[in-house]
Structures are given as structure tokens and as C-alpha cells.
Amino acid sequence: MRADIIPGAQFPDYELTDHTRTRRKLSELQGIDPMVLLLSRGHYCPKDHQQHLELAAFYPKIAVAYTQIVTISTDNILESNEFRSAVGAQWTFLSDSGRKVQQDLDIQEYTDPHHNPMIPHTIVLEPGLVIYKIYNGYWFWGRPSPDDLRQDLRAIMQKTRPDWDLAKPGLRENWEGGKTLHYPYKAARQ
Secondary structure (H helix, E strand, O other): OOOOOOOOOEOOOOEEEEOOOOEEEHHHHHOOOOEEEEEEOOOOOHHHHHHHHHHHHHHHHHHHOOOEEEEEEOOOHHHHHHHHHHHOOOOEEEEOOOOHHHHHHOOEOOOOOOOOOEOOEEEEEEOOOEEEEEEEOOOHHHOOOHHHHHHHHHHHHHHHOOOOOOOOOOHHHHHHOOEOOOOOOOOEOO
């Protein structure tokens, strides 16, 4: 992994084609929410399938918690769509069949020249594509469990959500005065 890809740094705002053949930027997919970014070997890897199956089961919690998930793999668009369907994922899969991300981040998995995938990583991002934590998933146990992600995302939300604690002084007064520090964080209620 490139030396500048570390916690606290901003992750590159890659633009790739999704499983519906639409060009998408990571920042657009993230919006104002935290994001779990999966850099995946792809459809052929049983470890990736297992991780994605666990995340698909965890997804209802992710969805109600204003959190995004995105998978990037070196699969082509057809394989990305088949992988997404096979694991029951409801989030965006981006195709990096040209190996742009793999090369830019210097994460080519040199131990598999046949598939030429990227070394799998799970990157937990704060709003603004700020890196919170990086998990190296070359070995399956290096990948985060849903509980690991829950703890990471709780810490991010506590850090980035001004309305995390509704008892925080001034929060109610701002609300009652028409100024809100509540999600989706607009300057004033309409």
C-alpha cells in the first residue's frame, strides 16, 4: 500500500463504472456518511465471498445507521454484477478491470499472477473520504468482522456527529430556535 494511505489521510476519490454501467465517484457514493470500502480480489475468491456474505447479513444495520458500503474489484462489469448477486449484496460494486486502483495504491497481489487481483483491504472511511482504519485481508483473519466494523463506525459517529448525544448542552436550544445540528445537518429547519 502506498505510504500516504494511512489513518487521517484522505483516500483518493476514484471514479469507476458500477455494476449498472454508470460512472460513479467514491465521494458521490459516500455523501456525508461514513463508508466501508472493500478492495476485493473478486468473484473467484471464496474468502471474498464469505466476507461479502457476512456483510450482506449485516447490511440492514449498516443501512439504518446512515453508513455506505462500496466494493471495488478487478472483475469486469458482468463479473461484478454476478458477484454482487451471488452474495446478496445491496450496495454498489465498482469495476476496476483496468487495474487503476490496484496500480495507484500499489496493491497488486503478486502471488496470483493468473487473476492479477489487488491485495484485499477493508478501509473504514470517515465523511470526506478520511481514512479511519485499514484492514489488510490477504489472510482471512485480517479482515474485520461485523463487530469490528460496528466498533469502528461507532467511534466515527461519536467523532463526526454533533447530535450523537442529545443531552449535549445547547443542542435542544438550537433545535427549538430553528437552528439544527441534527442529521442531515442543514443550517436551519424549513
